[in-house]
Amino acid sequence: MSSSTVSLFAESDASIREWMHTARSPSSSALPLDRRGFLKLAGAGLALGFYLPGGARADSETPQAAGAASQSPAMNAFVRVAPDNTVTVYSKAPEIGQGIKTALGLIIAEEMDADWSRTVVEQAPIDAKVYGYQGAGGSTTIPRAWDQLRQAGAAAKAMLIAAAAQQWGVNPAEITTRDSVLTHAASGKSATYGSLAAAAAKLPAPDAATLKLKTRGQYRLLGRRFRGVDDAKIVCGQPLFGIDVRLPGMVYASFTKCPAAGGKVKSANLDEIKAQPGVIDAFVVEGNGRLTEVMPGVAIIARNTWAAFEVQDKLNVVWDESGASRDSSSELAARAKQYAAGPFPAPDRDVGNVERAFASAAKIVDAYYEYPFVAHANMEPQNATAWWHDGVMELWAPTQQPNRGLSQVAALLGLPEDKVVVHQTRVGNGFGRRLINDYMCEAAAIARRVKGPVKLQWSREDDFAHDFLRPAGYHQFKGAIDPQGRLDAWQEHFITFTADGKNPAAGADYSRFLAYSCKAPNLRRGLTLMDLKTPTGPWRAPGDNAQVFAQQGFMHELALAAGRDHVEFLIDAVRREVPELAPKSKDVNFDPERAVGVIKLCAEKTGWGKSLPKGRGLGLAWCYSHAGHAAQAVELSVDANKRITIHRVVVAVDVGQVVELAGAESQAQGACVDAFSMALAQQINIENGRVREHNFGAYPILRIPFAPAAVEVYFVESDFPPTGMGEPALPAMAPAIANAIFAATGERLRAMPFSRFGYRV
């Protein structure tokens, strides 16, 4: 049970919770369209005019990649129009592979009636005062930016129309726009946006209330498939990522921390290290004791990355592990099982009367579900480049939370925030790991002691050792089916972790999305918290990525116990009116009929109910996750050696208006592969506080021969405003596979990874 000892990590854990809350809040952060809040930068160069020696402009991705940024007239902080009619729009959020740069650009261009073929999307400077929140997490970027960007596009269009009306002496209401051209039909006049940009930029920004935004039927861009705006650069290997940053005179750093979280440096063989070839310097960084910022370690400054890595092997640090983690994942799993067998804890949720339901039940089902710790294993190992010069800390970072990183670095170094400049680079995927800016803070702390720019690069081994893991979890379920075959009671004892002795650790709390979609008229839930010092955090679809596996697997068991068709049973349960479980806030868009919509669409496209050859199984699951409703079905076969072959994957999703279809499909395909990979074979083991898996050899990520050859993705057409696609298509995949394996073999998989039962590909 939770102890009341004050955890070493209480503070960092609280800070993770704080940003998880921020990242999850679905509210739009539309800025007021007045001159104060909505920066209008006529001609003056957008916000940060930061120049590198040699004149290269450095406000866009990596400095060597930054072209001559547009100096053409600005309509507002999001839109510039050049005399040659090229429109430049600014993407305010990190591109982590979710396709946001293309999607945000399209939203602005749509409202503006810009010619997409002549629209350039650039990364916006990091400045919360101008752009509001600029993070990417919790699939919230699109819903948060939706109103703001539509207003920015519409405002730019209104200013161009006003300029044309003035010049032509006509009524602005009679001017139409299309593909960056303004037309006044009655007089036969027409002009490009570019020819009027300078005049338009001098006009006052319109009042947001006067802007008429388009309706769904008027869209010419949204909902269609477009290429990625940076794809041409990606396929040519252009420098876009944090790891690609190169600055004149730059040196390279590695940073070695205690393999058990919380350890401190006692001593290190610094003199010996400094004498190694390629090494420039080596020093101890004390850090501020926060896992999410800078923990104690040894920085090695070298002439290249390889030297910085190689010398790590020669480094001998004596660690003070008195306050460090001694966690053991196998011991925690064993303890969880004991708690599950013990008394039910004081419930934190008690709806109806489960005891009465159990007493009158036609069937009672008990089951214990569990899943392990998993790593993010971002393809691009953590890195950041920092340069301390002229009283300014300038950083280039592949982060999911640049605004927060900026504030953290300022506080860490005792600098005012305007003395910290952050350049957002492309990110070699995020999955939640880069919501935490530890590597960025470390780079800043190291750069403070180095002359000239320094790139901190974590090795793959560092990256595995110092992740913020998806926490393991353990669920003891008891369910009741009433005499009519309906779900009547749901009792769940969730055994999870705490870092502060009071609250669930980051990423270890009950999914708030499941709280709406898991419905039984009698429902009781209770938590047991086990102390954990190993850092945890959000992993793609936090909470849901594993809890939906447990919940949807158990729902399948209940449907079978009830003798009902699985799909029919799911629909019956989600339609059940349980007022206590209904969302209280209108910001929560959970809708039972949208859930039914995706379940039905998925079942229909899969051919639910069809007879399958022997050895084949069809499984289905659904979830409401991160404001999206999604259902997945998997058809697979299992051979005598428990080798799984996936024949078909069908995904049905309702995320409201689809912004860019090819990217949305991509997210669903990637999520299915990611979830299969995780469910099949991924597991992080911790012993004596140390992560045992150090590289891809011990931590398998699915490879192409074993990935599904196709993933069919269907979107429900609807007028709901768009929500994000990074997460909703992930959680239901693992239970769909497990349910299909049950259908094929009769073996119920109540734990991930499935490889522990001998399953493989």
Next chain:
Amino acid sequence: MITLQINGQSHTVDAPDDMPLLWVLRDMIGLTGAKYGCGIGRCGACTVHLDGKAEHSCMVSVGSVGKRAVTTIEAIGDTPTGAKVQQAWVDAKVAQCGYCQAGQIMTATALLNHTPNPNDADIDAAMAGALCRCGTYVRLRQAIKNAAK
């Protein structure tokens, strides 16, 4: 001093013999297209061509390159197959984060140079070493087939 032939140009670098080619390319020459993913030959992000053969540059010591021509993602578009593969990648919208894609493209180009009309088994065999953490395999396979047409 070691002299290398990279993308048709001669480069002389002051690097120890055992330094991996990957880091010579990235940190000394300034060609950052080849990516670091694992450093142990398990992910393929660092793939370059040595005399047309796909190799993990993290596993090739710079001293062992000798006279072999090094081709990187930055110049693969100058070859007919490389250009076709790059175009197919953009048209199929393969990339998500894009980090692994230089390695994927270099591997796929070597495959097509050797096997102009690969079947699924050929694709599996050639591409199995190239990890994609974003899970772009569905489109990647399609793009290879499109490029082969």
